[in-house]
Amino acid sequence: MSGAIAKLDKKKPADASRRGAQTGHGKAPAAGKEAPGWANGLKQLYDEVVKEPLPDIFDDLLSKLDDKN
């Protein structure tokens, strides 16, 4: 975790980040090699939710739907 946090610090010059944003092309995902300093943080926000334990409501809902069939 700390690696990604460190990368969120203002270490990268803004120019480099901008250039990265503008040269994003083809099928490459945005978080490429020239990703700006915050790119890991964005991924981290998403991944943190993915890794959260799932509240029961979702399993309950799907089971209920399944029972109806």
Add this chain to the structure above:
Amino acid sequence: MDSHQRTASDKADFKRELTGVVPHLRAFARGLCGRPDMADDLVQETLLKAWAAQDRFEPGTSMRAWTFVILRNAYLTDMRRNRFRGDYDESVAERILTAPAGQEEPIHLADMRRALLTLPPERREALLLVGAGGFSYEEAAEICGCAVGTIKSRVGRARAALTTMLDEGDMPRRSIDDVGAHRAILEELDSVASGHGVSEPTR
């Protein structure tokens, strides 16, 4: 659309795959609307709709992309019905108050979250799909029902805005969901409450 009768095993596969994408639906929804409780409502709505439409899912294609389309449409519909408006203040308070004690979310992640919410929805969405969800520009374009160039441009603008806010430390002072404006209002309220400033009569 097709009259192909789904077998019991098709249905079991569908349920398994749908269950598997729930964490991703939650992450996408939370990124879109910023509020954990609303995001989970949105996911439930998505699951209901996906379930009802399961005959239209083509086995072998991406369940995540298919359900993201459903979630996105549900979100846009809710937005149009004003369901998420006026909740922003509460959401700021909530995020400050519910920051889990032991977790110690790095300050930069909290900034990230705020910065993301200041983006116009269509840019936020494009950035979430590509930068967080790992979709290609082509896949994101398909999910959003727009041209690949449009997605590229939205992602580019979103990235530039985040770079300005996060790497250059410049949070904006306008936009509907503006955190800066919200803070300014609170500061003004504080000032009025503490006896300074003149409050205008309301009408």
